[in-house]
Amino acid sequence: xxxxxxxxxxxxxxxxxxxxxxxxxxxxxxxxxxxxxxxxxxxxxxxxxxxxxxxxxxxxxxxxxxxxxxxxxxxxxxxxxxxxxxxxxxxxxxxxxxxxxxxxxxxxxxxxxxxxxxxxxxxxxxxxxxxxxxxxxxxxxxxxxxxxxxxxxxxxxxxxxxxxxxxxxxxxx
Amino acid sequence: xxxxxxxxxxxxxxxxxxxxxxxxxxxxxxxxxxxxxxxxxxxxxxxxxxxxxxxxxxxxxxxxxxxxxxxxxxxxxxxxxxxxxxxxxxxxxxxxxxxxxxxxxxxxxxxxxxxxxxxxxxxxxxxxxxxxxxxxxxxxxxxxxxxxxxxxxxxxxxxxxxxxxxxxxxxxxxxxxxxxxxxxxxxxxxxxxxxxxxxxxxxxxxxxxxxxxxxxxxxxxxxxxxxxxxxxxxxxxxxxxxxxxxxxxxxxxxxxxxxxxxxxxxxxxxxxxxxxxxxxxxxxxxxxxxxxxxxxxxxxxxxxxxxxxxxxxxxxxxxxxxxxxxxxxxxxxxxxxxxxxxxxxxxxxxxxxxxxxxxxxxxxxxxxxxxxxxxxxxxxxxxxxxxxxxxxxxxxxxxxxxxxxxxxxxxxxxxxxxxxxxxxxxxxxxxxxxxxxxxxxxxxxxxxxxxxxxxxxxxxxxxxxxxxxxxxxxxxxxxxxxxxxxxxxxxxxxxxxxxxxxxxxxxxxxxxxxxxxxxxxxxxxxxxxxxxxxxxxxxxxxxxxxxxxxxxxxxxxxxxxxxxxxxxxxxxxxxxxxxxxxxxxxxxxxxxxxxxxxxxxxxxxxxxxxxxxxxxxxxxxxxxxxxxxxxxxxx
Amino acid sequence: xxxxxxxxxxxxxxxxxxxxxxxxxxxxxxxxxxxxxxxxxxxxxxxxxxxxxxxxxxxxxxxxxxxxxxxxxxxxxxxxxxxxxxxxxxxxxxxxxxxxxxx
Numbered sequence: 005x006x007x008x009x010x011x012x013x014x015x016x017x018x019x020x021x022x023x024x025x026x027x028x029x030x031x032x033x034x035x036x037x038x039x040x041x042x043x044x045x046x047x048x049x050x051x052x053x054x055x056x057x058x059x060x061x062x063x064x065x066x067x068x069x070x071x072x073x074x075x076x077x078x079x080x081x082x083x084x085x086x087x088x089x090x091x092x093x094x095x096x097x098x099x100x101x102x103x104x105x106x107x108x109x110x111x112x113x114x115x116x117x118x119x120x121x122x123x124x125x126x127x128x129x130x131x132x133x134x135x136x137x138x139x140x141x142x143x144x145x146x147x148x149x150x151x152x153x154x155x156x157x158x159x160x161x162x163x164x165x166x167x168x169x170x171x172x173x174x175x176x177x
Numbered sequence: 178x179x180x181x182x183x184x185x186x187x188x189x190x191x192x193x194x195x196x197x198x199x200x201x202x203x204x205x206x207x208x209x210x211x212x213x214x215x216x217x218x219x220x221x222x223x224x225x226x227x228x229x230x231x232x233x234x235x236x237x238x239x240x241x242x243x244x245x246x247x248x249x250x251x252x253x254x255x256x257x258x259x260x261x262x263x264x265x266x267x268x269x270x271x272x273x274x275x276x277x278x279x280x281x282x283x284x285x286x287x288x289x290x291x292x293x294x295x296x297x298x299x300x301x302x303x304x305x306x307x308x309x310x311x312x313x314x315x316x317x318x319x320x321x322x323x324x325x326x327x328x329x330x331x332x333x334x335x336x337x338x339x340x341x342x343x344x345x346x347x348x349x350x351x352x353x354x355x356x357x358x359x360x361x362x363x364x365x366x367x368x369x370x371x372x373x374x375x376x377x378x379x380x381x382x383x384x385x386x387x388x389x390x391x392x393x394x395x396x397x398x399x400x401x402x403x404x405x406x407x408x409x410x411x412x413x414x415x416x417x418x419x420x421x422x423x424x425x426x427x428x429x430x431x432x433x434x435x436x437x438x439x440x441x442x443x444x445x446x447x448x449x450x451x452x453x454x455x456x457x458x459x460x461x462x463x464x465x466x467x468x469x470x471x472x473x474x475x476x477x478x479x480x481x482x483x484x485x486x487x488x489x490x491x492x493x494x495x496x497x498x499x500x501x502x503x504x505x506x507x508x509x510x511x512x513x514x515x516x517x518x519x520x521x522x523x524x525x526x527x528x529x530x531x532x533x534x535x536x537x538x539x540x541x542x543x544x545x546x547x548x549x550x551x552x553x554x555x556x557x558x559x560x561x562x563x564x565x566x567x568x569x570x571x572x573x574x575x576x577x578x579x580x581x582x583x584x585x586x587x588x589x590x591x592x593x594x595x596x597x598x599x600x601x602x603x604x605x606x607x608x609x610x611x612x613x614x615x616x617x618x619x620x621x622x623x624x625x626x627x628x629x630x631x632x633x634x635x636x637x638x639x640x641x642x643x644x645x646x647x648x649x650x651x652x653x654x655x656x657x658x659x660x661x662x663x664x665x666x667x668x669x670x671x672x673x674x675x676x677x678x679x680x681x682x683x684x685x686x687x688x689x690x691x692x693x694x695x696x697x698x699x700x701x702x703x704x705x706x707x708x709x710x711x712x713x714x715x716x717x718x719x720x721x722x723x724x725x726x727x728x729x730x731x732x733x734x735x736x737x738x739x740x741x742x743x744x745x746x747x748x749x750x751x752x753x754x755x756x757x758x759x760x761x762x763x764x765x766x767x768x769x770x771x772x773x774x775x776x777x778x779x780x781x782x783x784x785x786x787x788x789x790x791x792x793x794x795x796x797x798x799x800x801x802x803x804x805x806x807x808x809x810x811x812x
Numbered sequence: 813x814x815x816x817x818x819x820x821x822x823x824x825x826x827x828x829x830x831x832x833x834x835x836x837x838x839x840x841x842x843x844x845x846x847x848x849x850x851x852x853x854x855x856x857x858x859x860x861x862x863x864x865x866x867x868x869x870x871x872x873x874x875x876x877x878x879x880x881x882x883x884x885x886x887x888x889x890x891x892x893x894x895x896x897x898x899x900x901x902x903x904x905x906x907x908x909x910x911x912x913x914x915x
Contacts, residue, residue, distance in 0.1 A: 007813060008813060011813055011817065015821050018821070018825060019821075019824055019825065019828065022825055022828040022829065022832075022848045023828055025832070025844050025848065026828060026829070026831065026832025026835075026836060026841060026844060026845055026848070027832075031838070031840060031841070034841065034844060035844075038844055038847070038848070041848065041851070042851065045851050045854075045855060048821075048855060049855075049858055052818075052858050052859060052861075052862045053862060054858045054861070054862070054872070054873050054876070056873060056877075057854075057858060057873050057876050057877065057880075060877065060880055061854075061880070064880050064883075064884055065847070065851070065880075068884060069847060069883075069884065069887050072887060072888065072891055073840065073843070073844065073887075073891070075891075076840055076843075076891040076894055076895060077840055079895055079898070080840070080894065080895065080898040080904050090837070091836065091837070091838075092835045092836060092837065093789075093791045093834075093835060093836060093837035093906060093907055094777075094789065094791075094837075094907060095777050095791075095792070096834070096835040098777070098778075098795055098834075099791060099794075099795050099831065099833075099834025099835040100831055100834065100835055102795045102798045102799055102802065102830075102834060103798070103827050103830040103831040103834055103835075104827070105798075105799075105802045106798055106801060106802055106805075106826075106827055106830055107823060107824070107826075107827040107830075109801070109802050109805035109806065109809070110805075110823040110826065110827070111820070111823060112805065112809045113819075114816055114819065114820060116809070121814075121815055121863050121865075122814065122863070127862070127867050127868075133868075133870060134870055134873060134874070134877075137870050137874060138874070138877075142874060145878060149878060149881045149882070152881075152882065152885055153881060153884070153885050155885075156884075156885035156886075156888050156889050157888065159889050159892070160888040160889050160891070160892035161892070162892075163889065163892040163893055163895075163896045164891075164892035164895045164896060789906075789907065789910060790906045790907075790909060790910075791833075791834055791835070791837070791842075791906055791907075794833055794834055795834050798830065798834070
């Protein structure tokens with residue numbers, strides 16, 4: 005019973021958080037709503053007994069991604085976004101319609117009454133076991149990911165640094 | 178020969194291409210490329226040695242699975258048999274000589290390193306093509322070779338003609354490639370495999386059966402493959418790119434547009450000849466080749482550009498190879514391919530040496546009197562000429578004789594066309610030599626002999642051009658499949674008569690004329706204008722293209738009209754409702770809004786590429802929705 | 813709680829993200845939306861794993877872990893691109909970035 009109450013409350017918080025994040029004019033407020041969404045999702049992961057993922061979710065998303073987004077906002081737009089320009093893009097109605105269509109498509113399996121299995125009762129996803137898996141069968145994947153993150157780091161730095169104009173180089177010479 | 182060593186043959190030049198693309202120093206790049214080619218040549222000769230030990234029809238294959246989709250595995254791999262063993266040895270050997278020659282020819286070019294990068298890439302593609310044991314791998318290498326050819330033709334891209342010639346070559350061959358690609362897909366559809374030899378399961382071993390689009394499957398597939406060969410080997414009607422390709426540096430003309438790449442089409446037909454056999458399409462090959470041989474030889478009579486004459490001669494000789502394949506099978510066609518590669522590479526390199534010595538002059542009217550200042554080049558060039566005109570007991574004589582004999586035995590009209598083409602060959606080569614070598618020099622600069630690095634390959638090639646035919650004839654005809662016809666006296670007589678007759682005719686026409694000043698009796702307008710092929714294409718294909726543009730515009734107009742009509746209709750209905758009903762609600766909320774939606778939808782239909790980023794996103798999602806619906810409905 | 817509950821929740825979250833990406837004109841908000849969609853997908857992975865026949869294999873958490881790592885890389889690169897674009901166009905408005913349009 006308590007599980008059900010928790011699920012419904014967390015679902016409501018997650019959906020609301022997501023909605024506020026994408027509909028808020030003030031981007032700073034939007035990021036905070038997004039963080040609430042991330043947190044709600046993290047607790048949902050706990051509810052599904054994936055505690056390590058829940059911890060990673062808080063560390064990576066709230067700790068890193070959220071802060072990164074805040075910085076990006078402060079580096080670019082006027083923070084509060086309290087101008088009177090349109091918030092939505094042209095033809096937003098069609099965007100909305102397509103999103104709704106995707107929703108219907110996603111619900112098709114449920115509508116078609118696919119079986120909904122019950123959860124296994126005993127389950128022990130210990131972090132130790134996860135570590136073993138990462139180090140043994142998935143070690144190549146892990147290394148590739150490390151490589152990808154390094155590449156992304158370098159790429160992000162180069163892209164954000166901007167291109168030095170040839171003119172400047174000429175003047176330096 | 179292990180699979181690794183075999184794979185190294187194309188991989189060594191590829192490695193050289195990768196390494197030289199970053200180099201600035203031309204000499205270092207040349208050294209690297211030549212070393213790689215030398216290694217490749219050594220391996221290829223070893224492979225040739227092994228392949229020549231096999232019996233007719235034997236082969237060894239190495240296949241690895243490249244891709245698995247569901248239950249279908251697509252293997253790629255190499256095959257080694259006498260056919261491509263000979264081809265390997267020829268390509269690497271001539272390639273090596275031309276690489277060495279290029280080091281001298283290009284030494285003053287600022288982009289010499291880049292030139293060797295492209296050349297190595299070409300060699301890698303060509304060797305991969307020759308070794309491929311799968312139509313797919315063959316096609317990939319075919320395209321690499323096409324790309325390298327494009328890059329090399331327009332190597333001097335600052336010349337507008339060179340840039341245009343590169344584009345023309347790429348686009349015209351692409352027309353043939355389209356047929357080739359469709360052929361590959363069709364072969365995969367009918368047989369489920371693209372591997373050529375696969376222990377009894379390969380495409381050439383099982384042969385597609387059944388009917389496709391009302392035609393026999395193997396016949397249709399072979400015709401489509403032949404379309405690719407027509408594009409690559411410059412057969413009528415897609416020959417127009419090859420003469421223009423002479424805008425590239427001369428070693429390129431020699432390597433790509435005389436000896437190797439253009440022979441890839443002939444090689445493809447030879448490789449896939451079981452398909453042609455089963456489909457009964459060999460007469461098409463023979464006839465296309467014969468007509469090409471005759472028409473190209475005619476056009477060559479009216480040209481003044483030294484390299485263009487040779488280019489048309491190449492087109493004509495490629496036609497003869499097709500005739501050989503068509504009338505007598507692999508051995509005869511391939512024999513001519515091999516001998517032609519040597520003497521035509523020799524002629525082109527000789528032409529390069531002449532052009533170099535005359536300070537980049539290509540017009541034969543401004544040459545003359547080159548025999549004295551350039552003795553080595555002259556003698557080598559004359560050797561190549563003799564081989565090309567099939568002077569008795571040169572290598573060209575033996576191979577052309579086989580083709581004529583085969584044609585006499587199976588297809589007499591083709592025989593007479595090929596004989597006429599041979600007569601014209603002797604005539605235009607005599608004309609060219611009389612223009613270039615004897616008499617007094619007509620150019621502004623004083624000609625000089627080329628450096629040793631350029632003349633040594635010439636001498637080596639000259640030896641092969643004279644001797645190869647007689648030496649290799651017996652073993653080539655024995656090792657490669659195909660039936661050699663009995664040589665009747667008629668064939669022998671005609672063959673000797675056209676060669677000597679052509680030379681004599683040329684001598685009679687041009688003897689004692691003031692060449693270069695007076696009008697040329699053979700350069701009549703239709704021949705100078707290349708029988709108006711370019712103009713014909715400009716008038717037909719170009720017009721067609723313009724027509725397509727007009728049609729597209731009209732369609733666009735129609736769509737716009739439909740959009741306006743819908744909007745107007747919706748507007749009318751809206752007004753009708755508004756008069757009768759709740760004006761405020763319907764007007765402001767439903768119909769005006771609806772009309773705007775419709776208008777923007779119409780806009781989206783007519784101009785999807787509007788640079789509006791969220792629009793692109795929505796279209797992608799719409800695609801996902803369609804896919805989801807499809808999956809849901811298929812269940 | 814059955815699997816369907818979680819799947820529908822994930823679908824709702826995904827479509828909220830989709831809606832954000834399709835209707836907002838601020839590039840940063842579009843990045844928010846992409847994050848929401850990725851999280852919804854992760855929820856699906858975990859839910860499917862929890863209700864699978866053999867959870868001991870840990871496929872769900874492992875895949876989610878990798879997805880999170882890739883998403884982190886994506887955010888870093890994405891924001892760097894946004895900043896580069898901002899430097900070029902002086903705005904992060906998606907409607908202003910229409911240099912691809914044929915004139």
